[in-house]
Amino acid sequence: MNLFNDLRALVLEALAAMEAEGQLPSGLDYSNVAVEPPRDAAHGDMATNAAMVLAKPAGLKPREIAEPLAARLMADPRVRLAEVAGPGFLNLRLAAQVWQDLVRAALQAGADFGRSNLGQGQRVNVEFVSANPTGPMHVGHVRGAVFGDALARLLAFSGHDVTREYYINDGGAQVDVLARSAYERYREAHGLSPAIREGLYPGDYLIPVGEALKAQYGDSFLDKPEEEWLDTIRSFATDRMMEMIREDLAALGVTMDVFFSEKALYGTGRIEAALEALRAKGLIYQGVLEPPKGKTPEDWEPREQTLFRSTAHGDDVDRPVQKSDGSWTYFAPDIAYHYDKITRGFDALIDVFGADHGGYVKRMKAAVSALSDGRVPVDIKLMQLVKLFKNGEPFKMSKRAGTFVTLRDVVEQVGPDVTRFVMLTRKNDMALDFDFDKVLEQSKDNPVFYVQYAHARICSVIRKAGEAGIDAGDAVLTGADLSLLDHEAELALARKIAEWPRLVETAARTNEPHRVAFYLYELASEFHGLWNRGNELTQLRFVQEGDPITSQAKIALARAVAVVISAGLGILGVTPVEEMR
Numbered sequence: 001m002n003l004f005n006d007l008r009a010l011v012l013e014a015l016a017a018m019e020a021e022g023q024l025p026s027g028l029d030y031s032n033v034a035v036e037p038p039r040d041a042a043h044g045d046m047a048t049n050a051a052m053v054l055a056k057p058a059g060l061k062p063r064e065i066a067e068p069l070a071a072r073l074m075a076d077p078r079v080r081l082a083e084v085a086g087p088g089f090l091n092l093r094l095a096a097q098v099w100q101d102l103v104r105a106a107l108q109a110g111a112d113f114g115r116s117n118l119g120q121g122q123r124v125n126v127e128f129v130s131a132n133p134t135g136p137m138h139v140g141h142v143r144g145a146v147f148g149d150a151l152a153r154l155l156a157f158s159g160h161d162v163t164r165e166y167y168i169n170d171g172g173a174q175v176d177v178l179a180r181s182a183y184e185r186y187r188e189a190h191g192l193s194p195a196i197r198e199g200l201y202p203g204d205y206l207i208p209v210g211e212a213l214k215a216q217y218g219d220s221f222l223d224k225p226e227e228e229w230l231d232t233i234r235s236f237a238t239d240r241m242m243e244m245i246r247e248d249l250a251a252l253g254v255t256m257d258v259f260f261s262e263k264a265l266y267g268t269g270r271i272e273a274a275l276e277a278l279r280a281k282g283l284i285y286q287g288v289l290e291p292p293k294g295k296t297p298e299d300w301e302p303r304e305q306t307l308f309r310s311t312a313h314g315d316d317v318d319r320p321v322q323k324s325d326g327s328w329t330y331f332a333p334d335i336a337y338h339y340d341k342i343t344r345g346f347d348a349l350i351d352v353f354g355a356d357h358g359g360y361v362k363r364m365k366a367a368v369s370a371l372s373d374g375r376v377p378v379d380i381k382l383m384q385l386v387k388l389f390k391n392g393e394p395f396k397m398s399k400r401a402g403t404f405v406t407l408r409d410v411v412e413q414v415g416p417d418v419t420r421f422v423m424l425t426r427k428n429d430m431a432l433d434f435d436f437d438k439v440l441e442q443s444k445d446n447p448v449f450y451v452q453y454a455h456a457r458i459c460s461v462i463r464k465a466g467e468a469g470i471d472a473g474d475a476v477l478t479g480a481d482l483s484l485l486d487h488e489a490e491l492a493l494a495r496k497i498a499e500w501p502r503l504v505e506t507a508a509r510t511n512e513p514h515r516v517a518f519y520l521y522e523l524a525s526e527f528h529g530l531w532n533r534g535n536e537l538t539q540l541r542f543v544q545e546g547d548p549i550t551s552q553a554k555i556a557l558a559r560a561v562a563v564v565i566s567a568g569l570g571i572l573g574v575t576p577v578e579e580m581r
Helices: 003-020 050-058 063-075 098-114 139-157 171-190 204-218 224-252 270-279 332-343 355-372 408-414 414-423 447-467 475-477 486-511 514-535 546-574
Strands: 045-049 079-085 089-095 123-127 161-167 258-261 285-287 305-308 321-324 348-354 378-383 386-390 432-435
Touching: 003 045, 003 050, 003 063, 003 486, 045 321, 050 063, 050 089, 050 408, 063 079, 063 089, 063 475, 079 321, 089 098, 089 514, 098 486, 098 546, 123 432, 139 161, 139 348, 139 386, 139 408, 139 414, 139 486, 139 546, 171 204, 171 378, 204 224, 204 348, 258 270, 270 285, 270 305, 270 355, 305 355, 321 408, 332 348, 332 355, 348 355, 355 378, 408 414, 414 432, 414 447, 414 546, 447 546, 475 546, 486 514
Parallel strands: 123 161, 123 348, 161 258, 348 378, 386 432
Antiparallel strands: 045 089, 079 089, 285 305, 305 321
């Protein structure tokens, strides 16, 4: 039940009636007519811009539309008052029964309250994490992993068919560096001193890999030239790193549907096929690029390369896909990979990249646009940095990793639920401070605690009701006399619950799961506010001694809050708690 959609339908119905009676000209475009919460809650429960957006095309003043529209809307029993404000905005105040019925609808829908068919089964590929398989995941990957998984859950909740995908970067020079680093640990396993020279990976996490190599291959690679062991050790080490990454993701509650290997694109004709598809559109040519900004002709050598005419699809400059020596650029396999996604039949693509990939956005969007003839949209989300603090100081680096704080370091300190929630307390393109002390603090300033505490309090209310002999099962609460919820503070909480379905749709349309975390904090705040007022006004307490009928109505409101919190935390991948420890 999306109350905002229901009221918008009522507005459109009234406008159609006005058009039929000649009060409005026919053929008006109603697509920009919206029903939203007013900017100032004191102005009403909802507001519509109908008169403002229709005035010019209708050749009327906004008030000439707003006033008759208000009269028609007030004929509906749901609308208690419709007031024209300013030049022609229309503010609506709804009957108390609307909010009471909304509580009942939330209880009836249960875990499905807010779920929608917005996506209509659209197939969406969400590619995220895609960390180089050269070591354990670090804290920067945590944010992308949480964001991508929460976004996938949000889209699925909104009626999309979602595939979670990890692109294994196992085709570049970094996996050769991994192999050489693992070889030194293999030598170490044989009692030799490892030569961890500059440029190799120094972390202790490769020690077990070296020992595993010794167990499988004995001393057969010792003192042998690189060409004899590089391919074997590269494949062996990459597989071990991917096992570690899968375990890291599992510790965070993230499961991928597809792991796609970059290496599978090389020597298989798939890169050539993608570029041939672009060539057939006249978008591949031989040319020489202008010197990069900041370079002078003296220190830049113009070379003819194979170029993708990405400027034809919104990029700033054309991009090289094949070097003058015949080797592929880094961009070429990325084009092929996205071409593969398109040919797999996805209707929309979402890429979750680190902030350092900002320069890749335009070229990747151009490639997808060209390959799909503009049919398949791609949304690229950039993850800004996470700054870690503990005891007021920057968190120290991990010895095991060698150069960074690992995902396991974070999860072992605070647990997966806290980690996930906190990673979504800022919009993805904003830097995030993660303070180990504050995220475990039991206070209103800690959003994880505040939301979980609201859910735990509601569970305690239901337990207390049971101890008092009051049946507080969902079946009973759904049939409770909700007309007893008539205090303004109770109706305000019901109004907040009503925002949930609309919030979910908005978050899904914009691919912004952080909106869910923000909303849950606001809902928890509204609930705690009502709880605290019950300390002063006994009639607002959820359990009314000696009055099971009134108690059930009030507990129904609390239970509806719990339904929404549970659903929202589910989208975030967080388990709601029933008791605070």
